[in-house]
Amino acid sequence: METEDPSDFHEGLAQAEEAAINPHKEWDRGRAEPPEVRDDGFGGRILNLYRRDHTEAVLRNSAVFSTRVVAESMTPFMGPLMLGMDGDEHTAYRGLVSRAFRSSALARWETELVAPIVNELLDGIAPRGRADLVAELTQRFPTRVIAGIMGVPLDDADQFRLWSEQVSAGPLYPEPGHAASQAMRDYLHPIVEDRKQNPQNDLISDIIHAEIDGQRLDDEHIYGFLLLLMPAGAETTSRELGIALTALLTDDSWLNRLKGDWSLLDQVIEETLRWESSAPLATREATEDIELDGCPIPAGTRLMMTMTSANRDERVYADGDRWNPDREQPVPHMAFGWGRHLCLGMHLARLEMRVALPAILERLPGLRLDPDADPPLIRGVAFRGPEELHVVWDV
Numbered sequence: 466m467e468t469e470d471p472s473d474f475h476e477g478l479a480q481a482e483e484a485a486i487n488p489h490k491e492w493d494r495g496r497a498e499p500p501e502v503r504d505d506g507f508g509g510r511i512l513n514l515y516r517r518d519h520t521e522a523v524l525r526n527s528a529v530f531s532t533r534v535v536a537e538s539m540t541p542f543m544g545p546l547m548l549g550m551d552g553d554e555h556t557a558y559r560g561l562v563s564r565a566f567r568s569s570a571l572a573r574w575e576t577e578l579v580a581p582i583v584n585e586l587l588d589g590i591a592p593r594g595r596a597d598l599v600a601e602l603t604q605r606f607p608t609r610v611i612a613g614i615m616g617v618p619l620d621d622a623d624q625f626r627l628w629s630e631q632v633s634a635g636p637l638y639p640e641p642g643h644a645a646s647q648a649m650r651d652y653l654h655p656i657v658e659d660r661k662q663n664p665q666n667d668l669i670s671d672i673i674h675a676e677i678d679g680q681r682l683d684d685e686h687i688y689g690f691l692l693l694l695m696p697a698g699a700e701t702t703s704r705e706l707g708i709a710l711t712a713l714l715t716d717d718s719w720l721n722r723l724k725g726d727w728s729l730l731d732q733v734i735e736e737t738l739r740w741e742s743s744a745p746l747a748t749r750e751a752t753e754d755i756e757l758d759g760c761p762i763p764a765g766t767r768l769m770m771t772m773t774s775a776n777r778d779e780r781v782y783a784d785g786d787r788w789n790p791d792r793e794q795p796v797p798h799m800a801f802g803w804g805r806h807l808c809l810g811m812h813l814a815r816l817e818m819r820v821a822l823p824a825i826l827e828r829l830p831g832l833r834l835d836p837d838a839d840p841p842l843i844r845g846v847a848f849r850g851p852e853e854l855h856v857v858w859d860v
Contacts, residue, residue, distance in 0.1 A: 486844045489786065492774035500760040510766040512757075517778040517799070519757060520770045523749055524803040527552075530749035532806065534767055542635035542642045544689035556805075561682055562690055563809055565671035571816055573666075578613040579820045582606060587828045594860040595835065597853050599707050602825070607702040607817055611695055614813075616667025617656060625649070629695035650688055657687060668694075702814045704743035704850025706821055711841045711851050712737055712788045713822075714834050719790060724826055729790065734818050736790040739782070739798035741843055743850050745773035747802060772799045773849075831859035 495515035505511040514520050523530045536549025583606050590596045605623070612622035628645040635642025656669060664670035672687060682690070713720045713733070723729050751766045762768075776798045777785035783792075801808035808814075826832060834840065838855035 486842055488846050489774075489777070492771050492777075493786075495771075496774060496778055500758060502760065502762060502766055505767065510763060512760070512762060512766055512768045514757075514768060514770045515774040515778075517775040517781045517796075520747075520772070520775040520799065521803055522757060523768055523770060524747065524799075524806070527805050529752055529755055530768060531752050532749060534748050534750040538636045540689075541639075542632050542646045543692040545686050546689045546693045557677070557680065559805075559809065560677050561675045561680070562672050564675050565668045566809060566813065568812075570668075570671075571812055574610070574614055574813070575816055575820060578610050579817055580824070582609045582613065582619075583821045583824045584828070587824060591828050592860060595855075595857050597855050598710060598825075599851055599854045603703050603707045603710070603854070606706070606821060607699040608695070610813075610817060611699045614668045615691065615694065616660070616665055616669050617653075621652075625695050626699065629692075629700065632692060633696045633700070646692060649692055653688065653691055657684070657691075697808075698810045698813065700848065701743045702817050704845075704848060705738065705814065706818055707841075707851045707854055708741045708743060708843055708849070709733065709737040709818060709822060710825070710854060711843060712740070713826075714832070714841075714854075714856065716788070717833075720826070720832075723822075727823055730819060730822060732790040733822070734815060735794065735798065736788060736792060738800035739776045739794065740773075740788045741849055742773045742776065742800040744848055745771050746847055747772060747806075772802070775799050829856070829858040832856055833858070 492515050495513060500512060500514060500519060502510050502512045514523065532549050534549075536546065539546060540549060583602075586602050586606055586609075590601055596602070604626075608626045609619050609622040612619050612625055617625070628649045631638070631641045631645035632649065635646070653669075657673065660667075660670045660673050664674055669687075669691065672682060672690060675681065713723065719733070723733055747770045749768045749770070751762050751764050751768065753764045755762050776782070779785055781796060782794070801811040801814075833856065835855040835857045838853075841851040841854045843849055843851055
């Protein structure tokens with residue numbers, strides 16, 4: 466019986482680790498090569514796209530490039546979800562739920578939830594002078610904001626985050642994914658039923674009672690949106706805030722500039738979103754034979770696009786691999802997607818970062834990387850961000 470060479474095994478592990486930490490090497494190579502449809506190894510076809518123009522062309526053409534591949538993988542765990550809808554169905558559903566994110570709601574959330582929550586979390590760590598900001602702040606902050614927006618007790622936010630992680634991993638781990646999905650539905654059921662009769666000033670009430678041309682969401686679509694909201698609205702922002710802090714703490718000059726001039730905050734946020742998106746991938750499926758930049762794409766081909774690669778495309782962004790908030794961006798970045806599926810929560814994500822970054826830097830004076838800890842690493846492919854961010858500050 467043959468055994469695997471241990472050196473091959475360890476080399477494979479090292480390559481996988483490198484790919485998770487720095488997928489940009491593959492993405493850079495992809496931008497330099499013409500698009501090519503390949504066998505996906507499971508009897509299907511896949512086309513990986515890395516350039517800005519290719520990615521934008523696909524995301525703009527929703528008539529041909531469908532999101533049904535997203536629905537096929539996630540609907541068993543979340544129910545009907547907007548990310549997997551096309552055409553009139555998507556337009557109607559988005560119109561109903563988007564009202565919950567109106568500007569007046571954002572203003573209320575900022576004063577009633579976002580600022581109080583980040584300051585409460587900082588109250589717990591500020592006297593200590595040392596923390597892992599991922600475990601103790603960035604991971605908990607957006608989760609509690611989403612829980613507050615939904616109208617569920619903030620004390621249950623951490624449990625919601627665990628359920629959401631299991632639901633998101635459902636295609637890979639179906640049994641815990643289904644169990645977590647049912648647990649979330651069981652938890653939300655009495656709240657949803659109560660809000661039907663007794664609406665409150667929260668998002669669950671908003672989406673239950675939203676109406677356009679006499680249409681309202683049925684229960685399955687209500688639960689589908691609520692089960693999507695925590696992973697889509699909390700995990701991505703949590704990771705993006707960690708990325709922003711990693712960039713600032715690695716570049717003392719920008720950290721000091723920002724603390725001296727908060728008018729630069731939006732530049733820092735937008736450049737961070739361009740430079741490293743916390744959720745860099747988007748998937749579509751071709752519904753008919755089509756061609757892209759000379760590449761024939763047969764119907765049924767799955768397309769995988771990498772937003773962060775598109776955001777670093779040297780054809781658009783000079784020195785795109787460098788984090789540089791001073792850069793003039795010739796076109797908007799694609800961190801929140803493009804076209805009709807542009808992220809519904811992008812204004813909330815920006816708001817959370819706009820409130821959290823000044824609070825962190827002002828409440829933790831002299832904030833710097835912990836010299837006794839390993840430097841933070843931004844890692845991951847489907848989701849990116851630092852897993853730890855050990856810091857110290859003056860007390």
